[in-house]
Amino acid sequence: MPAPIIFSGIQPTGRKHLGNYIGAIRQYVEGQERGEPAIFCIVDLHAISVAYDPVELRERVYDTAAILLAAGLDPDRCIFFRQSDVREHTELTWLLSAVTAHGDLNRMHQFKEKSARQRELVSAALFYYPVLMAADVLAYRATEVPVGDDQRQHVELMREIAHRFNERFGETLVVPEFRIPEVGARIMDLQEPERKMSTTSPTEAGTVLVLDEPAAIRKKLGSAVTDSGREVRRGPDKAGIANLIDILAVARGISQDEIEREFDGAGYGDFKKAVAEAVVELLAPVRDRYAELRPGEAALDAVLAAGAEKARAIAAVTLADVRERMGYGCG
Ligand code: ATP
Numbered sequence: 001m002p003a004p005i006i007f008s009g010i011q012p013t014g015r016k017h018l019g020n021y022i023g024a025i026r027q028y029v030e031g032q033e034r035g036e037p038a039i040f041c042i043v044d045l046h047a048i049s050v051a052y053d054p055v056e057l058r059e060r061v062y063d064t065a066a067i068l069l070a071a072g073l074d075p076d077r078c079i080f081f082r083q084s085d086v087r088e089h090t091e092l093t094w095l096l097s098a099v100t101a102h103g104d105l106n107r108m109h110q111f112k113e114k115s116a117r118q119r120e121l122v123s124a125a126l127f128y129y130p131v132l133m134a135a136d137v138l139a140y141r142a143t144e145v146p147v148g149d150d151q152r153q154h155v156e157l158m159r160e161i162a163h164r165f166n167e168r169f170g171e172t173l174v175v176p177e178f179r180i181p182e183v184g185a186r187i188m189d190l191q192e193p194e195r196k197m198s199t200t201s202p203t204e205a206g207t208v209l210v211l212d213e214p215a216a217i218r219k220k221l222g223s224a225v226t227d228s229g230r231e232v233r234r235g236p237d238k239a240g241i242a243n244l245i246d247i248l249a250v251a252r253g254i255s256q257d258e259i260e261r262e263f264d265g266a267g268y269g270d271f272k273k274a275v276a277e278a279v280v281e282l283l284a285p286v287r288d289r290y291a292e293l294r295p296g297e298a299a300l301d302a303v304l305a306a307g308a309e310k311a312r313a314i315a316a317v318t319l320a321d322v323r324e325r326m327g328y329g330c331g
């Protein structure tokens with residue numbers, strides 16, 4: 001088996017949370033060991049699909065870059081860059097729209113959910129960003145896309161777009177596979193455990209932020225919604241407890257069954273305390289390292305710029321092929 005080409009992106013909007021860390025960031029760090037290359041991107045062009053402030057966007061890009069580096073991304077072992085620095089992404093988006101079915105975009109759950117939440121403008125960008133996401137991945141001919149469970153449908157769409165492109169214009173693009181973690185692919189909001197923990201519609205108390213102080217983490221996990229039962233196990237009507245089991249399993253690096261065995265007969269109070277301590281321990285090093293890295297904006301810029309150069313070199317080759325196949329440029 002050849003080494004995978006890994007690509008994934010993360011939005012710089014809002015503040016990154018435990019779901020992002022467990023579902024995505026943790027996989028990126030691991031992916032650096034296997035990917036040749038492993039490519040990670042701050043998808044700032046996606047951020048404009050909902051209301052945003054340009055000054056704040058820049059700040060959030062720094063925040064997100066510092067979080068990812070603090071979590072263990074190493075620019076010597078991966079390509080780490082900002083999407084808007086590599087213009088091939090936007091050009092490819094338009095070219096791919098020729099083989100993207102309007103009906104497929106219409107079926108995207110995230111559009112339905114996110115558009116329903118918009119108060120002012122439901123932008124065309126919100127409808128269309130899955131095509132940009134397809135371009136992000138296909139530009140690198142990535143074979144593997146580490147994501148959380150909520151991105152399954154978008155990855156299926158990009159596979160369909162790649163297939164259709166190859167059928168229409170000849171074998172050019174690689175059809176990527178998604179990689180979704182076995183445990184922790186969908187961390188739920190602590191206050192509304194039927195809903196995923198999310199950047200754009202967080203409940204304050206239900207969202208553990210990567211940068212939360214230990215006291216805040218303890219408070220949020222201590223008041224996590226559970227159920228009227230007493231058993232620490234997964235099961236119907238136990239979304240809150242099941243979520244906490246997943247979190248603890250990931251934080252300790254053991255199975256959910258082991259967690260259930262360990263807390264057999266324990267009360268919810270003790271269990272929640274154990275989860276809180278494990279999460280504090282998981283995130284504390286990231287938070288400390290972030291505090292060191294975040295002030296160095298020039299250094300962050302330099303890392304992203306160097307990454308963009310490497311990314312562009314790969315994306316430009318794909319774009320040249322795509323353009324040629326589609327009848328652009330000199331023959
Ligand atoms: P938004 O709600 O605005 O889409 P988000 O919280 O999903 O924001 P993104 O930057 O879109 O954040 O997602 C980055 C990565 O984190 C994606 O791979 C996504 O699948 C993953 N992810 C997001 N939320 C969760 C979650 N609750 N559990 C596990 N993985 C998640």
Ligand code: MG
Nearest residue numbers: 011150151199
């Ligand atoms: Mg998302």
